[in-house]
Amino acid sequence: MLLPDKTRVRSLLIRFRELERRMLADPMHHGTRARFEDVAYTLCILMGQRTARDAVVHAERYLKAPAARLVRFTLRK
Template sequence: MLLPDKSVLASLLRRYRVWERMVLADPHDPAARQRLEDIAYTLCVLMGRRTVQEAIIEAERYLAAGRTVPRTADRPKG
């Protein structure tokens, strides 16, 4: 499976969380709900998951995998 660019995915997760807060603040705003649904759909497609909860978990896992720090013995000497 092709994986999305990590910076694009991180940006999309941030936008999802912003719009989620906006919908929670005003749940009857149809424009905010539609924007949140659009971003959720994009997350699902990018991560190959059926639900936004699964997509978020997978996206966070994928982003965290690149943050590991190599052990001292693995670092290049210089």
């Protein structure tokens, strides 16, 4: 199984958190909502998860995992 680039995952996670804060501040802003949903979808695809919450949890675990543990990370489901 191919693993996503950690730099890309980190960047998306930072963007997700930033947009999440903006959404909480102004939930009716359509542009922010659209960008938030795009980033959430991309995280779901990269992390192989169905929900944004699960994708974020997996992304955080993936970024913390040392290289030696990545083999086990890919086998966990």
